[in-house]
Amino acid sequence: MKYLPAAIAALACLVPFTSPNAQPSPEVEKRVAAMVAVQFKTILNCERCDLAGADLSGQFLRLAAFQSTNLEGADINGAELTGIHLNRANLDGADLSRTNMAGAVLTGASLRNANLAYARLDAVRMAGADFTGANLTGANLRMLEYVEGTSFAGVTARGAIFRHAYLSRVNIAGADFSGADFTRSKGLTNTQLATACGDEHTILPPGLKIPPCKAGNETPIRPQETR
Template sequence: MRNRLVVMLCALALAPVSYAQNASDIASVQSGHDCEGCNLFQAELSYRDLEKVNLSGSRLRQADLSLSTMNDANFRAANLSVANLFAGRFTSADFRDADLSQSNMVGAYFGSADFHGAKLAGANVSGAEMATAKGLTQAQLDQACGDEATELPEGLRIPSCRKLLRR
C-alpha cells in the first residue's frame, strides 16, 4: 500500500501544469490592472480601454481583444496565438518576441508598435495599419497574409490571403 501511495504522489508531482484560465486574473485585467505572466486563455477583453497595461509573458491564446484600445500596452513574449485583435488600437504597443500565430489582426491599428522577433505565421493582417510599425521583417510577413488595404513600412509586402485560400 505504501509503495502505491509513493508512486501516486510521484505521478502527481510530475503531472503537467494546468493551462486553464485564471478568472480572477482576467477580471483584474478587465479592470485595467497589469498581469505579467498570467494565464488569460480565452479572456474576453473586447471593447476595453486598457492603455499601458502590462501583459508581458502572459498566455492570451484565443483571447478576444477586438475593438479594444491598448495603446502603449506591453505584450512582450506573450502568447497571442489564435487571438482576435480585430479593429483594435495598439499604438506603440510592445509585441517583441510575442506569438501572434493564426491571430486575426484585420483592420487593427499598429502605429509605432514594435514587432521585433514576433511570430506572425498564419496571422491575417488584412486592412491593418502597420506603416509605422517597428521591427517588421519580410520573413515575418511572408508567413502572414493581408490584402491591398494593409499598410506596411516602405519596401515590405505581404502575401494575399485570397491567394492562400485558393491553395
C-alpha cells in the same frame, strides 16, 4: 474607509486554479462581488487569484495588480483596464473585447484564443506574451514596445492599428492582417511578413510587402480613427 482593509484582505485569499473551461465557482463569484464593491475606492490587488470564468464586464480595474492570476474564460468585455498589471496571467479564451488596456503590462501573459476585438492596447508591454489564435479585429496596438518573444501566430487582426509599433522578432505566422495599418511601424521584415497574409488595404512601411490572404475572406474592417 474602515471597510477597505477587510475588503483587500478578502481579495488576498488565494484558492487553487480550476480546470480549463470551468464555470465560475461560488468562491470566484464572492471574490468578484468584493472587487465590485470597492472598485472605485482602492487599487485592487488580486495576485495569483483564481478568477476563471469570472464576470468582470464593464468594471473599473485601472492599475489593478493581477499578476499570475487565472482569468481563463473570464468575461471582461468593456472594462477599464488602463495600467493593469497582468504579468504571467492566464487569459486564455477570455473576452477582452472593447476594453481599454492602454499602458497595461502583459509580459509573459497567455491570451490564447482570447477575444480582443476593438480593444485598446496602445503602449502595452507584452514581452513573451502569447496571443496565438486571438481575435484582434479592429484593435488599437499603437506604439507597442517591449515585445520580444511575443506571439501573434494565427491571430485575426483585420483592420487592427499597429502605427509606430516596434515589432522586431515577433511571431506573426498565420496571422490575417487584412486592412491593418502598420504606418511607421519599426522592426518588421519581409521574412516575417511572408509567414502572414494581408490584402490591398493593408498599409505597410516602404519596401515591405505581404502575401494576399486566400480568396473568400470578408471585406476587411478599416481602422477606427477615433480609437
